[in-house]
Amino acid sequence: MLKAERHQYIMDKLLEEQKVVTSDLALALDLSEDTVRRDLNELDSKKLLKKVYGGAISIQEKTDNIFSININAEEQKKKIVTKALPLLHDGQVIIMSGGTTNLVFARLIPEDLKVTIYTYSLPIAMQLSQHPNIDLIFIGGKMQKNAMVTIGMDVVQVLSKIKADICFIGASSININQGLTEIGYEVSIVKKAMIEASDKVVSMFSSNKLNTRMPHVVCELSQLDTIVTELETDDPRLEEYKKLGVNVV
Template sequence: MIKAERLQLIISQVSKDQKVLLGNLSTLLNVSEDTIRRDIKELSDQGLLKAVRGGAISNSPIPLHFRDREHYDVSHKEIIAEKALQFIKDDQVVLFDSGTSALAVASHLPRARRITVITNSFPVASVLEDHPNAEVIFIGGRLNKTAFSTSGHEVIRVLNDIRPDVCFLGICSIDIDEGVTGKDYEDAQVKKTMVENAKHVIALSTLEKIGRAENYGICPIRAIDTIITDTDPGHPELLRYAAAGVEIV
């Protein structure tokens, strides 16, 4: 088998199973694990998959720019938002990140709910501007034009001074071994600080983001308390996360 055929087969296997192991590919393609490791690195450098320890996993299919994500998979985000409302109680301090799933939760917030919202997301702040009982604290910083949010040292400094009751974290990619990862370095640093300081961390993730990874680490699975998805909690893709002690909703 020539190299081009081998690379295409690796891509096909990752696309089919979301994850491949060096040993399995070595046996399947009848080449050494070192050869497979070099192949995976080459494909990872091209952005076609994500090299991880012992193999590779799929990149997230989610668009990067907020405007594209805003209109992507809307019906599934609605399901997630409805499930998330049970975690929001009166008099809580609730932290919303810049994800479009977090925006969907904010958009569904009952007008009678009395909470303090902290966010670095311009869209979240905007959707709550006329909410009668939500006090909104917007964290200023450098504008991230791709995410319509703020980032940088000032945002992280403010986040380190608060202890929100709940943090709603929009997920780009999540994997049982790689944890939560993102496509943008500065955004990943902000999310990491949110996770470190919140009392209860809720990951908002459609099923297609499960078992995938990007370049920038945010937190390990053990740092997540709850995963809210658009599917049944008993879905086979979610069983490993439940076994790891994460609440699945």
């Protein structure tokens, strides 16, 4: 992995989570913490983030009366989510996690689709509020302010009581051995509940998330029905996933 790639990865992560932790990045990227620190310091000196003890936080101009969400590589994300649109059908009950890929997905849901969507992400809910034909239900609870999602027992409890046809789950990291892993424990718990509540589990992410890992396991690959990336379905990097029975789109 190129250094510049790592930098992109870090900035990407920062956009999603508002902060990054040195040790988590070292784990995710399979690097020494030294190198991560050097990366963070470099990005700091370029004023792209603010290095703090233990990691880094994003520097974002105070948004005044506007809620702005930065999306990295939006074109790529559009490509990914477009491939997932055929999975949607009238009448479905859907659960959506947070993340910018899901946000792009939310925006591209056809106007005439009539579905019920549960979400626990503020930006996703804001986006879906614009949609004329969606029954939208927000799952409340304690807010994880950086990611703008609710977490905790309340969320899990609501999820345990619903039964969805399909869920679209964002991924921070995925690899063959651990499967889907998350940076935060709380979020991993919520995602587990989400998977439990859904007949079908779909995860959309860009290929740079492949073969990275985070501390908290969400689920094994066997629990994923479909993964959607920007890659061609015959790309060698997806081979192992297909072997394990995951549907690759």
